[in-house]
Amino acid sequence: MRGDDQQRETRAGRADGTRRRATIHDVAQLAGVSRQTVSRAVNDKGEIDPATKERVLEAARRLDYRPSRFARGLVRKGGVTTGLVIPDLMNPFFPEVAAGVLEAAEQRGWQVVVWDSRTDPAREGEALDMLSHQADAVVGYFKNGDDVLARHLGGVPLVVLERGPQQTRFAAVGIDVAAGMERGVAHLVASGHRAIGLLDGDAESPGPRRLAFEDATRRHGLPVDASWTVLCPEHSVTGGEAGMARLLAERPEVTAVVGFNDLIAVGAIRAARRAGRRVPDDLAVVGFDGLSLGELVEPALTTLHIDKRRLGRLAVEQVARLRSGEDPLTGPDAWVVPELVIRASA
Amino acid sequence: MRGDDQQRETRAGRADGTRRRATIHDVAQLAGVSRQTVSRAVNDKGEIDPATKERVLEAARRLDYRPSRFARGLVRKGGVTTGLVIPDLMNPFFPEVAAGVLEAAEQRGWQVVVWDSRTDPAREGEALDMLSHQADAVVGYFKNGDDVLARHLGGVPLVVLERGPQQTRFAAVGIDVAAGMERGVAHLVASGHRAIGLLDGDAESPGPRRLAFEDATRRHGLPVDASWTVLCPEHSVTGGEAGMARLLAERPEVTAVVGFNDLIAVGAIRAARRAGRRVPDDLAVVGFDGLSLGELVEPALTTLHIDKRRLGRLAVEQVARLRSGEDPLTGPDAWVVPELVIRASA
DNA sequence: TTGTAGGCGTTATCAT
DNA sequence: ATGATAACGCCTACAA
Numbered sequence: 001m002r003g004d005d006q007q008r009e010t011r012a013g014r015a016d017g018t019r020r021r022a023t024i025h026d027v028a029q030l031a032g033v034s035r036q037t038v039s040r041a042v043n044d045k046g047e048i049d050p051a052t053k054e055r056v057l058e059a060a061r062r063l064d065y066r067p068s069r070f071a072r073g074l075v076r077k078g079g080v081t082t083g084l085v086i087p088d089l090m091n092p093f094f095p096e097v098a099a100g101v102l103e104a105a106e107q108r109g110w111q112v113v114v115w116d117s118r119t120d121p122a123r124e125g126e127a128l129d130m131l132s133h134q135a136d137a138v139v140g141y142f143k144n145g146d147d148v149l150a151r152h153l154g155g156v157p158l159v160v161l162e163r164g165p166q167q168t169r170f171a172a173v174g175i176d177v178a179a180g181m182e183r184g185v186a187h188l189v190a191s192g193h194r195a196i197g198l199l200d201g202d203a204e205s206p207g208p209r210r211l212a213f214e215d216a217t218r219r220h221g222l223p224v225d226a227s228w229t230v231l232c233p234e235h236s237v238t239g240g241e242a243g244m245a246r247l248l249a250e251r252p253e254v255t256a257v258v259g260f261n262d263l264i265a266v267g268a269i270r271a272a273r274r275a276g277r278r279v280p281d282d283l284a285v286v287g288f289d290g291l292s293l294g295e296l297v298e299p300a301l302t303t304l305h306i307d308k309r310r311l312g313r314l315a316v317e318q319v320a321r322l323r324s325g326e327d328p329l330t331g332p333d334a335w336v337v338p339e340l341v342i343r344a345s346a
Numbered sequence: 347m348r349g350d351d352q353q354r355e356t357r358a359g360r361a362d363g364t365r366r367r368a369t370i371h372d373v374a375q376l377a378g379v380s381r382q383t384v385s386r387a388v389n390d391k392g393e394i395d396p397a398t399k400e401r402v403l404e405a406a407r408r409l410d411y412r413p414s415r416f417a418r419g420l421v422r423k424g425g426v427t428t429g430l431v432i433p434d435l436m437n438p439f440f441p442e443v444a445a446g447v448l449e450a451a452e453q454r455g456w457q458v459v460v461w462d463s464r465t466d467p468a469r470e471g472e473a474l475d476m477l478s479h480q481a482d483a484v485v486g487y488f489k490n491g492d493d494v495l496a497r498h499l500g501g502v503p504l505v506v507l508e509r510g511p512q513q514t515r516f517a518a519v520g521i522d523v524a525a526g527m528e529r530g531v532a533h534l535v536a537s538g539h540r541a542i543g544l545l546d547g548d549a550e551s552p553g554p555r556r557l558a559f560e561d562a563t564r565r566h567g568l569p570v571d572a573s574w575t576v577l578c579p580e581h582s583v584t585g586g587e588a589g590m591a592r593l594l595a596e597r598p599e600v601t602a603v604v605g606f607n608d609l610i611a612v613g614a615i616r617a618a619r620r621a622g623r624r625v626p627d628d629l630a631v632v633g634f635d636g637l638s639l640g641e642l643v644e645p646a647l648t649t650l651h652i653d654k655r656r657l658g659r660l661a662v663e664q665v666a667r668l669r670s671g672e673d674p675l676t677g678p679d680a681w682v683v684p685e686l687v688i689r690a691s692a
Numbered sequence: 693t694t695g696t697a698g699g700c701g702t703t704a705t706c707a708t
Numbered sequence: 709a710t711g712a713t714a715a716c717g718c719c720t721a722c723a724a
Contacts, residue, residue, distance in 0.1 A: 023700090023701055023702090024701060024702065024703095025701075033710075033711085034710065034711045034712080035701090035702080035703090035711090036703080036704090036710070036711060036712080037709085037710060037711075039702070039703060039704095040709090040710085043703085047709060047710085048709065048710080049709055049710085052709080052710085061501075064501060065501075066500065066501050066502065067479075067701080067702070068420065068700085068701050068702070069416075069419075069479060069480055070415075070416045070417075070419035070420040070424055070700085070701075070702090071416075071420055071700075071701030071702040071703085071716090072416075072479075072701080072702055072703080073415075073416035073419075073702095073716095074414065074416040074417055074420055074700095074701080074702070074703095074715095074716045074717065074718090075701085075702050075703045075704080075715075075716050076702080076703070076716090077716090078416055079480070081459070081480075089441045089442070089444060089445040089448070090441070090442065090445065090638075092438060092441075094441075095435045095436070095438075095440075095441040096435070096436065098435060098460075099435040099436065099462060102435070102460060102461065102462045103462070106461070106462075111459045111476070111480060112459060112460055113427070113457045113458060113459045113460075114444075114448060114458055114459075114460050115448065115452070116445060116448045116449070116452075130457070133413075133415060133418075134415055134425070134427075134457060154412065155407075155410060155411075155412050156412065237638075237642065266642060292436075292583075293639055293642065296583065296612060296639065296642065296643050297642050297643065297644070298643070298644040369716090369717055369718090370717065370718065370719095371717080379694080379695085380694070380695045380696080381695090381717090381718080381719095382694075382695060382696080382719085382720095383693085383694060383695075385718070385719060385720095386693095386694090389719090393693065393694085394693065394694080395693060395694085398693080398694085413717080413718070414716085414717050414718070416716085416717075416718090417700090417716070417717035417718040417719085418717080418718060418719080419700095419718095420699095420700050420701065420702090420716090420717080420718070420719095421699080421700050421717085421718055421719045421720080422700090422718085422719070423700090693724105694723100694724080695722105695723080695724075696721105696722085696723075696724090697720105697721090697722085697723095698719105698720090698721085698722105699718105699719090699720090699721105700717105700718090700719090700720105701716105702715100702716085703714105703715090703716090704713100704714085704715080704716105705712105705713085705714085705715100706711100706712090706713085706714100707710100707711080707712075707713095708709100708710080708711075708712095
């Protein structure tokens, strides 16, 4: 034992019981070789005597040695990590987007660290504070405005999901809500409906769905009136039930509704039936998502199907462009267009 | 410009177009201060002239400087990262477990990097290869045996989900399948059923569900026979439909089934109805999961509800114990016991 | 208020 | 086959 080794903490532990993680130095010492030799053994490079290699590995095992990913990343230009911020893992929509992100990230050899913001602006900020330090880029859904996001981002590239390119200064991947809504409303109108309601979910006064809905209904010559829209703050089946009940109370003459998402639409079906209306005969319901859950309920849900995996993959592609200095995709290339899937509910 | 600076690559870029990321050194140079001063400005410590600070931050902005998480982690004993390996993000069971993991991890200030193995043993291996380098611990679902896992793990602590403590040498968080199955079978028997089938999902010959099922049926004096079990390799609604069809063909006298999970059980309901049987009158169906989806189908699914979030939280707790040198929880403390939730399907 | 020196744990390069 | 030395980018002392 040499002098400077006594100054080091001993591997055995320290006062508080937590023991320092073994370093390459400790292993080298125990095996009686240089750090370089340990490195060679651990990363099994050639140029090392099988005997010493075994001795080193044994020492490493005894000390439970694992290379520090930080030190390694420092010298070996570590891999890419991207952050993913999801508002609600319980809504089947988001796991599917996440699957797309994971898939695309994996193909590039990137890692993805996930945060669930639970649709809480404050938690969004915390997530970004964390991720801006640990990730090379972030993609996700956010309620906060651009300025707030930028503040928490500290320069880390961001790709926002589900916001029109006009509505943000960040790179974005969006849904063509207008096109989707038009398809949905057109289908209802073609089925003879003239009294169509919207179960919206956007808190900020007229959100994209609402605007698109009113455009579409106007275009089809229907009366446009705020009372045809009710807000469902909770984007869930329960939220949809509550919303539908309110709409039924305010606009008993309604014969069709489109939901902010499939969960809300399913809630609408349930509330309508509970109120004694048959679906689709007395009330037609159209969802907006294309969850596979929609095929399971009764009647099966007609919906504007969104390719959620593609959404996720596109987001990763945007990140890649950002990183390589290319311009991010914009316009139709960065949108996903909902497809009308007609089932029994409308 | 001094000599050794000319040797450095210039910040502007290099031959291949990719430009080197700016370091603290570059910023210091551009701002005409020492690296230490840059550090102070960036981490806004006090002890710095507001004017210089602004100058430094401006330089940092111009160079798009962001501190290297590796260098920083090296010196500041970086945060904990745990890996999470999920077999199938499309099965609503797993996002909920993931939510529990994320929740618990966040409370400890840990990050979670997620991999989707798609139930593919080969991909499991790749995920572990990656994670063993980048994560401080791993939790997840695995098909591979302990030995294979250990090989890919390189000493990184592992917590396996949904495996009995006896079946693995790793720390585990399990489901008390025996208790759950007993409750399910008891309920069916109490309802008068004597011809009960199992739609299993475990490929390895008699998996836990199967064993527990046969124990329970035997205990209740029913005939135990392999022909009452059919395998559903695909843990999905489709898989359940196929399995139920086969069981109906082989054992037409069946009056009740319990599914490997809720998705399979829902498939069973659909297949049974398609075959002209009423549920629950002609065929009672019990699921095993407690997905919220089960409340939405018709008839609503009776199921053995598992607290999935708790599963995830427990897994993180196990990781914490592993890291602190404590013994991991074992026995009932590391299990989640399914609760029978009776709805219309049985 | 600012700068200098040293070390964090690892790998690459060049000797030996 | 092995070892010495110098990075990697940042931060915490300590000195000026």
